[in-house]
Amino acid sequence: MAGEPQDDCLFCKIVAGTIPATIVRETDTTVAFRDINPQAPTHVLVIPKAHHRDAAALAAAAPELAADVLRETQAVADQEKLESYRTVFNTGSGAGQTVWHAHAHVLGGRGLEWPPG
Ligand code: 5GP
Ligand code: ZN
DSSP: OTBSOOTTOHHHHHHHTSSOOOEEEEOSSEEEEEOSSOSSSEEEEEEESSBOSSHHHHHHHOHHHHHHHHHHHHHHHHHTTOSSEEEEOOOSGGGTOOSSSOOEEEEESSOOOSSOO
């Protein structure tokens, strides 16, 4: 069911603490941790603690929680002292989504091309 922890979900395991992660921020509803394969000097993932398969499902089922995630991307940028940064939600495998628990990438600390590749 939407929102319930999923036994086979990597990010639900990070929320539960059964898989380690370098956590940089935590709120009642969200966790932010460093990406294991960073694509920039700062590469942090912000996730809702509740399981939703992607950003679209999160926004549809729990818009206030989606807003919490967005607010946390700014909080991460502030904490990491990023003047400019990029927030990315990959939605669907064609866009590069590999983990099916909604997450925002926060990327910064280097120049970022636009449009992206
Ligand atoms: P996606 O490709 O789904 O948008 O992003 C998933 C991200 O999760 C990737 O950037 C990948 O490096 C990261 N990732 C995958 N497994 C782990 C893990 O076990 N720990 C952490 N911290 N990040 C992970
Ligand atoms: Zn999950």
